[in-house]
Amino acid sequence: MKRTTALGLGALLTGLAAFTAQPATADAASPAGAGDPLSTTQCEAAPQTMAYYRTWRDVTVPQNANSNLPDPNVTRMTDLPAEIDVAMVFDAGATAGTDYWPTLRDTDVPALHARGTKVVYTLWIDKLAKADIPLDDASYRAYAQQLVDTYVTPYGLDGIDVDVESYPQGDDLTRAIGVFDALGELIGPKSGSDRIFIYDTNQTGDTPLFEAVSGNISYVLLQAYGRGVSGMQATWETFADDVAPCRFLPGFSFYEEQDRTHWGDAEGIYDSTTAPSSTAYQYAIWQPEEGAKGGFFAYAVDRDGKVYGDDTITKTDFTWMRNLSRVQDDAAGVEPAPPAAPTAAVDADRVTLRGTGVAGAEISATTSGPGRTATAATAAVAADGTWTIVLDRKLTPPQSVAVSQSVDGSASEAVEVRFRPGAH
Secondary structure, X not given: OOOOOOOOHHHHHXXXXXXXXXXXXXXXXXXXOOOOOOOOOOOOOOOEEEEEEEHHHEOOOOOOOOOOOOOOOOEOHHHOOOOOOEEEEEOOOOOOOOXXXXXHHXXXXXXXXXXXXXXXXXXXXXXXXXXXXXXXXHHHHHHHHHHHHHHOHHHOOOEEEEEEOOOOOHHHHHHHHHHHHHHHOOOOOOOOOOOEEXXXXXXXXXXXXXXXXXXXXXXXXXXXXXXXXXXXXXXXHOOOOOOOHHHEEEEEXXXXXXXXXXXXXXXXXXXXXXXXXXXXXXXXXXXXXXXXOOXXXXXXXXXXXXXXXXXXOOOOOOHHHHHHHHHHHHHOOXXXXXXXXXXXXXXXXXXXXXXXOOOOOEEEEEEEOOOOOOOXXXXXXXXXXEEEEEOOOOOOOOOEXXXXXXXXXXXXXXXXXXXOOOOO
């Protein structure tokens, strides 16, 4: 979770515990309001920032897995900024047998969970509509459980995203609806769990599939690449009878290498003087007339900062995602709460401070007490939530160090640490 989430040992253990959790089952009671298509169950108080992470561009995957470009992959999933609330594992099917999947399970998901980012797996609609199963409820339930057991539970993920870009017909439509409903018993607002169920599409909301399954959905993500906001209200209204505004997120795309479709949604490095005229910025501030939207999302997040025609594979600072998340919060009137205090301790050498905090936060350490004191020092919290500061002078009892962290200019309360002889 962006803005205020602190990383402590408890949070890290919570993330690791996901791997030993029991598979989702349909036994949990549905929460109040879950049957209401306009329920705000699973809506968040603040707008969400979501992103599609392309697995074949992860550093653990050979660069030729889904490409003929010579540049090696350089991005890790843990590089995603803390501003991203939900990250989609978007796989092109070229990563089997690579180190990506054990790394996702053992490293990426625990680290992302520790900072409050949820991770979901993207399936294509054909995985449901064209499944080789009979058209009956028992088969739908068994297959839905198989999907969760295959794509969610082994990696400690938080749910499933279904990409709907085709129009199932006949038996395929019947099967897709049946599996959607069965999945809705395991994940999403009807399940009684905190696992999320996303419907992402480039279509309107008046299709037979969406109208039949909308009650199962946590969020609707509209692939509005290159469209602009002029028709967004009209498109939203096709969904409005079946989903609350806080569950609707329009999305844009960064330039995908070797894709000659020029969406033009977000070009180059984010520039605060020119960004307001961009489609991506307009999506961040747009709101439905009926209420606040659920947020926005971006496709090909590892391409943040690229211009059309730049096919090189390089690292990104995620300047668009970081800034648009703040722009969206400001437009929605979100007041960022201060983060929790970091954890901090002093090593036996009396100069090394270390602890945990919010990934990307700035740690400040100020020494006070009698005698000559160390100079105030700062450090950034690493992607794994840890930080280290080496003071320029040893702590002498009874001196103490006040340690705080700042996120987006909002500072936490300070935690006080002292060197205690014999305590190490």
